[in-house]
Amino acid sequence: xxxxxxxxxxxxxxxxxxxxxxxxxxxxxxxxxxxxxxxxxxxxxxxxxxxxxxxxxxxxxxxxxxxxxxxxxxxxxxxxxxxxxxxxxxxxxxxxxxxxxxxxxxxxxxxxxxxxxxxxxxxxxxxxxxxxxxxxxxxxxxxxxxxxxxxxxxxxxxxxxxxxxxxxxxxxxxxxxxxxxxxxxxxxxxxxxxxxxxxxxxxxxxxxxxxxxxxxxxxxxxxxxxxxxxxxxx
Amino acid sequence: xxxxxxxxxxxxxxxxxxxxxxxxxxxxxxxxxxxxxxxxxxxxxxxxxxxxxxxxxxxxxxxxxxxxxxxxxxxxxxxx
Numbered sequence: 001x002x003x004x005x006x007x008x009x010x011x012x013x014x015x016x017x018x019x020x021x022x023x024x025x026x027x028x029x030x031x032x033x034x035x036x037x038x039x040x041x042x043x044x045x046x047x048x049x050x051x052x053x054x055x056x057x058x059x060x061x062x063x064x065x066x067x068x069x070x071x072x073x074x075x076x077x078x079x080x081x082x083x084x085x086x087x088x089x090x091x092x093x094x095x096x097x098x099x100x101x102x103x104x105x106x107x108x109x110x111x112x113x114x115x116x117x118x119x120x121x122x123x124x125x126x127x128x129x130x131x132x133x134x135x136x137x138x139x140x141x142x143x144x145x146x147x148x149x150x151x152x153x154x155x156x157x158x159x160x161x162x163x164x165x166x167x168x169x170x171x172x173x174x175x176x177x178x179x180x181x182x183x184x185x186x187x188x189x190x191x192x193x194x195x196x197x198x199x200x201x202x203x204x205x206x207x208x209x210x211x212x213x214x215x216x217x218x219x220x221x222x223x224x225x226x227x228x229x230x231x232x233x234x
Numbered sequence: 235x236x237x238x239x240x241x242x243x244x245x246x247x248x249x250x251x252x253x254x255x256x257x258x259x260x261x262x263x264x265x266x267x268x269x270x271x272x273x274x275x276x277x278x279x280x281x282x283x284x285x286x287x288x289x290x291x292x293x294x295x296x297x298x299x300x301x302x303x304x305x306x307x308x309x310x311x312x313x314x
Contacts, residue, residue: 057299065299100304106250107250120305148305149245150304182248
């Protein structure tokens with residue numbers, strides 16, 4: 001399968017994502033410049049972290065008007081796999097591809113640390129290699145990762161099992177004390193209703209290469225591979 | 235013509251920045267401050283035109299780009 005890694009001006013995790021796909025997973029991958037619009041050769045698109053357009057106005061607010069975003073919307077409507085990490089998640093929310101918005105961390109601090117994530121749905125493209133209620137370790141690195149959504153949408157997310165990852169303790173307790181940024185219900189990652197678009201604030205690409213101290217990120221990228229090897233399209 | 239746009243967080247959205255500013259004001263002795271909400275101020279310099287048309291266009295700018303309707307409200311003033 002073929003992965004694409006989108007690069008906006010100010011993206012910074014593109015090289016890490018590229019490395020993981022190419023060297024850790026041994027898959028075909030190409031960069032996609034934000035002005036490109038032809039995504040026909042890709043099976044999965046990654047919107048990496050960073051500070052697209054300097055985070056001016058709001059995180060992701062300017063990036064959503066990049067030419068590539070129209071194509072990404074169509075890509076998502078076709079049911080193809082998209083994963084937005086950190087700034088990529090913010091861009092997907094600003095574009096309306098995912099519900100909600102990421103606002104300033106509760107304590108106003110940029111938080112760069114390892115977090116425990118409770119996996120709450122394993123029946124997805126992105127988590128089929130995980131076990132239900134398993135805790136995986138993935139680092140965060142953000143100042144604006146405080147997920148906010150109105151109550152009605154939150155109920156929808158819960159009802160449809162769209163919450164994939166929640167910040168937790170090492171044994172899976174989801175409580176305020178394990179919430180690094182103030183996100184509603186400790187939400188760290190969600191999928192859209194169809195289940196083909198994942199947005200998450202933690203960085204799975206930073207825990208794939210064992211030299212970096214962990215490999216739990218491979219569970220997420222590996223799940224995508226397994227999904228595609230099981231079924232050609234979904 | 236100048237357009238002054240004020241963007242504020244909706245009352246239902248928590249504002250950690252406002253809370254921190256309130257704390258600092260209290261430390262300085264301004265204890266009469268009950269609450270602080272921080273927002274954004276954007277000033278546009280635009281071509282003169284029909285006021286109703288400008289209002290419509292500025293509204294559109296706010297809805298499409300300058301504010302995020304999930305968390306923010308906006309209002310603006312025209313200054314000739």
